[in-house]
Amino acid sequence: MFSDDIERFPTRFRESASRGPYLWDWGNECGLKGAGFAPTSMGGHHFITRAALQVLPEVTEWLHGEALLLTWCYCGFPDMNWAQYGTFGTEAISARMPDTRREWEISRYCQYNQLLDQGHFIGHHPDQAIEGLVGRYEDACRAVEEGRGRDAIRFLGAAIHYLEDSGSPPHAGSVSGPYHMPAESLRDVSGIGIDGYVPTPSGDFQETVDELAQFGREQCGDILALLEAGRADDVLPFQVACANRCARAVADLLIRFYRDFASSLTFGPALAPTGVELLDNGDFSRPGDAPFCPDGWVMYWENRADPDVSIERRDVSGVAEVVAERVSERVACVPTWPRVVRCAPGQPFRLVGEVVCDGGEAGLEILFTDDATRPVSPAAEETVQGEGWQTVVLDVVAPKGTEILRPGVFARGVPGAARFRRLSLTVR
Numbered sequence: 360m361f362s363d364d365i366e367r368f369p370t371r372f373r374e375s376a377s378r379g380p381y382l383w384d385w386g387n388e389c390g391l392k393g394a395g396f397a398p399t400s401m402g403g404h405h406f407i408t409r410a411a412l413q414v415l416p417e418v419t420e421w422l423h424g425e426a427l428l429l430t431w432c433y434c435g436f437p438d439m440n441w442a443q444y445g446t447f448g449t450e451a452i453s454a455r456m457p458d459t460r461r462e463w464e465i466s467r468y469c470q471y472n473q474l475l476d477q478g479h480f481i482g483h484h485p486d487q488a489i490e491g492l493v494g495r496y497e498d499a500c501r502a503v504e505e506g507r508g509r510d511a512i513r514f515l516g517a518a519i520h521y522l523e524d525s526g527s528p529p530h531a532g533s534v535s536g537p538y539h540m541p542a543e544s545l546r547d548v549s550g551i552g553i554d555g556y557v558p559t560p561s562g563d564f565q566e567t568v569d570e571l572a573q574f575g576r577e578q579c580g581d582i583l584a585l586l587e588a589g590r591a592d593d594v595l596p597f598q599v600a601c602a603n604r605c606a607r608a609v610a611d612l613l614i615r616f617y618r619d620f621a622s623s624l625t626f627g628p629a630l631a632p633t634g635v636e637l638l639d640n641g642d643f644s645r646p647g648d649a650p651f652c653p654d655g656w657v658m659y660w661e662n663r664a665d666p667d668v669s670i671e672r673r674d675v676s677g678v679a680e681v682v683a684e685r686v687s688e689r690v691a692c693v694p695t696w697p698r699v700v701r702c703a704p705g706q707p708f709r710l711v712g713e714v715v716c717d718g719g720e721a722g723l724e725i726l727f728t729d730d731a732t733r734p735v736s737p738a739a740e741e742t743v744q745g746e747g748w749q750t751v752v753l754d755v756v757a758p759k760g761t762e763i764l765r766p767g768v769f770a771r772g773v774p775g776a777a778r779f780r781r782l783s784l785t786v787r
């Protein structure tokens with residue numbers, strides 16, 4: 360599992376808080392394999408979770424693809440819950456942020472939607488993070504009881520984030536201002552690992568958080584003294600010590616969750632049901648938390664630095680459409696990952712939709728991936744020919760290794776407009 364998640368360790372996370380698209384630089388550098396991996400949280404989280412799972416082979420095996428998603432996505436959720444995802448943002452950046460918040464429905468798993476002002480924000484310092492740890496862990500347990508296993512792991516990821524933040528030196532030491540980032544950002548993550556550690560189920564969460572925070576505060580004192588003396592190169596051992604404390608605490612939490620729920624929950628492959636509509640909101644009729652995006656769907660921009668391209672949901676005389684305009688590099692509208700279709704190799708599918716393409720290329724697509732969102736083949740596409748509304752049919756058979764089908768609409772090189780409506784996906 361962990362030999363095929365990344366190509367290499369990153370060499371740095373972030374050098375300046377006001378820097379451009381720093382959030383994605385280090386992830387790109389790793390050569391991440393999953394289409395749904397989105398490690399745009401503070402980088403240490405992902406390597407701490409990874410270290411915890413590496414001493415828990417039984418948990419990793421039980422979680423199946425969810426282990427990699429917990430590592431590379433879910434444990435970062437509380438850092439990826441900002442309304443500016445999918446926009447050009449408020450920082451001095453020249454590119455649109457990928458819409459990771461909608462892509463994973465993160466606001467739902469964090470119980471806080473900044474855009475709608477629903478729920479409430481929970482701080483990431485230990486005195487507040489405890490609320491996030493307890494609350495999201497309870498959400499995870501409830502999701503198990505309701506038979507929503509994958510939801511449970513996503514809530515668990517949010518809980519783990521708050522646990523990890525509790526032991527972060529500048530969080531534990533309440534350091535804001537110019538020293539926060541250099542105190543937290545590790546220039547080398549290869550020392551994060553707890554080989555040989557034997558996890559024991561965590562007990563009282565408040566005690567765990569207090570212990571992590573106490574240790575983090577002590578290391579933070581040393582780190583601040585070094586930073587004030589201009590010795591930023593010497594802080595790494597103190598940071599790694601904190602990270603590994605956190606990794607042990609995460610491993611303890613994971614073994615507790617595993618022992619409580621492994622017998623009632625499985626994450627194996629599933630067959631897509633026949634004779635039913637497989638798309639949620641395939642006619643785009645329900646708007647999401649902003650009207651430009653259909654509920655349960657998310658937009659994708661190949662070139663996030665292009666300020667002219669537009670792709671959005673519109674109501675046209677009472678019929679909902681997705682409209683893409685001034686498209687050079689590819690744009691798409693696809694279901695969020697929690698709403699993709701679970702399926703098995705050999706299952707035949709038919710995706711149907713109505714499309715208008717005013718020059719260029721536009722049509723329907725289907726991507727097949729494994730359980731951890733790693734593509735198993737190039738996406739299948741069907742484009743339109745001719746004037747006006749055309750019905751497009753894309754017939755495909757799920758290839759070997761498939762566990763997830765992700766359909767979508769896309770456009771490429773369309774100087775005018777491409778329009779899409781009334782999508783339907785069924786097993787043939």
Ligand SMILES: [Zn+2]
Binds near residue numbers: 437483520524
């Ligand atoms: Zn955080």
